[in-house]
Amino acid sequence: MKLYIMLLTYASDPTDPRAMYAEMTLSSVLNKLEFDGEVSVHIADDGSFEGYTERLRDIAGGYKHVHGVTVTNGDRGGYGHSYNLATQVIHAYDPHVILPLEDDWTIQDGACGLTPNLNTTPFMEDLLHDPRINCIRFGYLGFTQRLRGEIIAGPSGQKYLLFDPESEERHVFAGHPRFETIQFQRNIGPWPEGHDPGTTEFIVAGQPQARVGVVWPMDIPQRFVHIGAKQARTDQRAYPEVQ
16 A cells, blocks of 8 residues: 655745744654555645755655655745646556645644554545545634534544535635545646635635545544644745735
8 A cells, every 4th residue: 555645845945934844744744644555755845945855855765664755846836836746746656545735734742642643544444445535634624604514434433524515615625634545636636726825725625526525534633733833825925926
């Protein structure tokens, strides 16, 4: 079984806090994500300062269980452009599961009854063997309109909230950390380009293909959490071409 971690990132210069966030994000997921199969990492950079991607490549390559590291440079083409470049590379390796991961999330430390690591086995089993499940969302569950769903159990016994794709809430799909099948990404197709990150996510979340088979785990506490004072995906100053 093959898992590809796709780190979406941008840092303007060495003093940009997002450079530190990205290193923390990458180290956290590689330290705390339990996976028995083959792990690869892709650095989807959008034209950061010189030496940035080399640093992230070195971090990922320093883990013995990382099979390989690939890199793309969006050259300030924006969030959607960087995402599309990354998927072109990743899909060529035909992984079973992809973990899109923005550079301001970490896996919460083991506390308050949490285990130190996040076991991926039940999620992988359910994603690959339950035809109802295409995307497993992590992070918080937010909504401003009615968000309907059905409680289901996957083959592993893990319980999920399976979102109704006809829900009034836009964010059935969300740009949080998530496990996706490669077919789910292919069904959605290329992401829109020329928009800031928030608008890009909003457009994708409205596409019918992105709203089918999206679930949220109910048996575990929230494990992926935001870090830092500046959320990388919402800093519009990184995208000056968008007015």
